[in-house]
Amino acid sequence: MSLEHLKSYINLKILHLDQNHPLLLERLEQAGFSNTESYTASKEEIEKIISKYNGIIIRSRFPIDKQFLDAAKNLKFIARVGAGLESIDIPYAKKKGIELFAAPEGNRNAVGEHTLGLLLALFNKLNAADQSVKKGNWKREAHRGIELDGKTVGLIGYGNMGKAFAKKLKGFDCTVLCYDIKEEVGDRNATQVALKTLHEMADVVSLHTPWTPLTDKMVNQEFIEAFQKPFWLLNTARGKSVVTKDLVAALETSKILGAGLDVLEYEKLSFETLFSEEMPSEFKKLLSFDNVLLTPHVAGWTEESNIKLAETIVEKITETFITDNR
Numbered sequence: 001m002s003l004e005h006l007k008s009y010i011n012l013k014i015l016h017l018d019q020n021h022p023l024l025l026e027r028l029e030q031a032g033f034s035n036t037e038s039y040t041a042s043k044e045e046i047e048k049i050i051s052k053y054n055g056i057i058i059r060s061r062f063p064i065d066k067q068f069l070d071a072a073k074n075l076k077f078i079a080r081v082g083a084g085l086e087s088i089d090i091p092y093a094k095k096k097g098i099e100l101f102a103a104p105e106g107n108r109n110a111v112g113e114h115t116l117g118l119l120l121a122l123f124n125k126l127n128a129a130d131q132s133v134k135k136g137n138w139k140r141e142a143h144r145g146i147e148l149d150g151k152t153v154g155l156i157g158y159g160n161m162g163k164a165f166a167k168k169l170k171g172f173d174c175t176v177l178c179y180d181i182k183e184e185v186g187d188r189n190a191t192q193v194a195l196k197t198l199h200e201m202a203d204v205v206s207l208h209t210p211w212t213p214l215t216d217k218m219v220n221q222e223f224i225e226a227f228q229k230p231f232w233l234l235n236t237a238r239g240k241s242v243v244t245k246d247l248v249a250a251l252e253t254s255k256i257l258g259a260g261l262d263v264l265e266y267e268k269l270s271f272e273t274l275f276s277e278e279m280p281s282e283f284k285k286l287l288s289f290d291n292v293l294l295t296p297h298v299a300g301w302t303e304e305s306n307i308k309l310a311e312t313i314v315e316k317i318t319e320t321f322i323t324d325n326r
Helices: 003-010 022-030 043-052 066-071 090-095 104-123 126-134 160-169 195-201 221-225 244-252 281-286 303-321
Strands: 013-016 034-037 055-058 077-080 099-101 152-156 175-179 204-207 231-235 256-261 292-294
Touching (some): 022 034, 043 066, 077 303, 104 126, 104 231, 104 256, 104 292, 152 160, 152 195, 221 244, 244 256, 244 281
Parallel strands (some): 013 034, 055 077, 152 175, 152 204, 231 256
């Protein structure tokens, strides 16, 4: 490859559709890429200019569908500053030879810590106790907690996020099991088992799966009833994997003992807003439970992960378009 050809290949034009840590822009510019920022234009407006660009960097502002990809005639890559790629038509993008980058390595530690925080807060009734004391109460017996020691924690999905949570659990004297559609992913922090074994043994069930047709509405009445013991549910993965109506029903019967949810069924694809219409009745019921802890899709949203996500994306882009071509 000639030097001039290499220079033109490296100097790719990148369109940034969502704001991220400034480090991302700085490092890409230092590596020889050309950055353009467009954080408010509509999808239709972007489609009119996207053919000028060789790469886009997104979070989840709008879907990257077939129509968008057809307009992006010179696109070489799509990078998502996050863990999943579900906002992209992956098969069509791959058919067009477009490289896809995500950054689950960047926020896995944050997700692991947040999931552990949800679990310990639920077990020790920290949210309810805090609110009670702030109202002038001192009800010790009403806020007696339980210990993680001796419990069996079942992880569904054992990729970056599941492994990070299992690592955090290592310091507790609990049993950690994992179920995954991939074989031989278990390690010293979690023993891989069949789903049936998880149904039989789990005291806690924690979801660490991407959104796919297999995981859509996965936690429904049938799924919940398959467990032999009442259990605690944690979801720091994708909201649409849990059917809220069925979760509420299980909370009412104590089949589910409590839930820590960082994601909700009603989130928009952008993850930035919750409801586009009136609040669903089942969600109103969910809000009434003291044993339900909710956070606004922030498990991977720390000061540190903001930097790590940017660094991971820069590394993957430069390794592909610079290092491998020198």
